[in-house]
Amino acid sequence: MGNNSADQAFPRSARSQVRHTSGESARRKSQRARPSSAGYMVVALTIALILFFAVWWGLASVGDEAPWVPAGLAASVCLLVAFSAREVLMRRAWTRYLLEQDQHEHANRERSSTKGESAKRMQSSGVHAAALRALQKQSAEADAANNGAEAHLDLFHACQDYLANTDEALRSSSLSSESRIAIRSGQEKVRALQKHHMLTWARDASLALTHEAQQKGRMSDTIETANRAMDCLDTALKVYSGEPELEASKLAIREFVASVKVAHWVELAERAAFKGHYKRAIERYQDALFYLSRETVKEDVRAAGSERIMREIELLRARVNNNRKSGSSDSEVVS
Numbered sequence: 001m002g003n004n005s006a007d008q009a010f011p012r013s014a015r016s017q018v019r020h021t022s023g024e025s026a027r028r029k030s031q032r033a034r035p036s037s038a039g040y041m042v043v044a045l046t047i048a049l050i051l052f053f054a055v056w057w058g059l060a061s062v063g064d065e066a067p068w069v070p071a072g073l074a075a076s077v078c079l080l081v082a083f084s085a086r087e088v089l090m091r092r093a094w095t096r097y098l099l100e101q102d103q104h105e106h107a108n109r110e111r112s113s114t115k116g117e118s119a120k121r122m123q124s125s126g127v128h129a130a131a132l133r134a135l136q137k138q139s140a141e142a143d144a145a146n147n148g149a150e151a152h153l154d155l156f157h158a159c160q161d162y163l164a165n166t167d168e169a170l171r172s173s174s175l176s177s178e179s180r181i182a183i184r185s186g187q188e189k190v191r192a193l194q195k196h197h198m199l200t201w202a203r204d205a206s207l208a209l210t211h212e213a214q215q216k217g218r219m220s221d222t223i224e225t226a227n228r229a230m231d232c233l234d235t236a237l238k239v240y241s242g243e244p245e246l247e248a249s250k251l252a253i254r255e256f257v258a259s260v261k262v263a264h265w266v267e268l269a270e271r272a273a274f275k276g277h278y279k280r281a282i283e284r285y286q287d288a289l290f291y292l293s294r295e296t297v298k299e300d301v302r303a304a305g306s307e308r309i310m311r312e313i314e315l316l317r318a319r320v321n322n323n324r325k326s327g328s329s330d331s332e333v334v335s
Contacts, residue, residue: 040089044082048075128169131162132186139193149204152197159194163187199245202236205229206249210256219264226257251296258295262288262305269312278316278323285313 052075059067135158142151166183169175175183209229216222233250237243269284292305 040086041082044079044086048078048082051075051078128166128183128186132189135159135162135190135193139197142197143200149201149208152201152204155197156194156201159190159197162190163194195240198236198239199243202232202246203249205232206253210253213256219260222260223257226253226260229253254296255298255301258291258297261291261295262297265291266309273312273316278320282313282316282320285309285316 052071055074056067056071059070064070135155138158139155142155145151166187170180170183206229209225209232213222213225213229216225230250230253233246233253237246237250240246265284265288269281269288272278272281272284289306289309292302292309297305
């Protein structure tokens with residue numbers, strides 16, 4: 001992810017100039033396979049045809065009078081999805097291709113000369129200004145478009161790359177004082193962008209996972225998904241420890257997990273009570289009280305929940321006592 005964003009932040013034109021200055025590099029480049037949309041479309045058409053004949057054969061075998069109609073619809077939907085995904089897949093393929101070309105070209109260079117060349121490229125204040133403008137443009141586009149949380153994580157890594165390169169340039173003794181001032185000013189702006197995109201990624205990713213957790217049917221799946229949301233927040237907190245927004249989001253998810261656990265045991269207790277298993281219902285309510293007192297819950301919610309559960313327990317105990325007095329008993333086996 002970080003490499004893709006770095007490609008965008010530092011324009012490819014600078015790298016292409018280096019590539020074209022060497023005939024040997026150009027020859028190596030021509031030998032490597034380039035991404036082709038033709039191959040992608042051949043595969044897509046092949047899959048669509050396979051899907052068409054599979055659906056047609058399946059429907060024809062069960063006596064459908066017009067099996068080619070749903071078969072054609074299924075193949076058309078497959079092709080529409082393939083056409084829609086083609087641009088995204090080809091852009092990623094080209095990014096990967098360019099990165100592999102860069103790595104191949106730099107593999108035969110000495111490590112010391114690589115570092116020196118990187119420092120020379122970054123010593124120009126014009127290059128820094130162009131890279132900063134590119135980052136700012138991508139940041140504005142990511143904020144304006146709703147492309148998901150991963151776009152913000154990519155920009156966070158692009159900012160990391162920018163700061164690492166400028167730190168290397170600042171260690172050079174050949175920089176003028178004006179260039180140093182310009183680079184440091186750019187670093188401050190990029191650090192602000194870096195923090196913004198990390199917090200945005202953590203917020204959007206955790207919100208999406210929390211919403212997904214709310215749709216789960218089983219308690220274990222709900223808690224597992226909510227814990228993944230907390231992992232996103234923990235990742236951001238490792239970089240920006242003590243950030244109030246992250247801490248507040250993490251607290252909200254903990255309260256959500258606590259409410260899920262308590263609601264689960266309360267539901268089990270209500271089911272047991274409905275079936276007349278009063279002793280088991282009392283035990284389930286006590287389990288709910290345990291989680292209510294142990295998990296992260298607001299005090300007013302804890303007090304109200306405890307009061308309600310205790311009231312239900314007292315009612316169930318009264319029913320058990322009434323059954324004993326009347327000679328009947330709770331015939332359940334308490335596990």
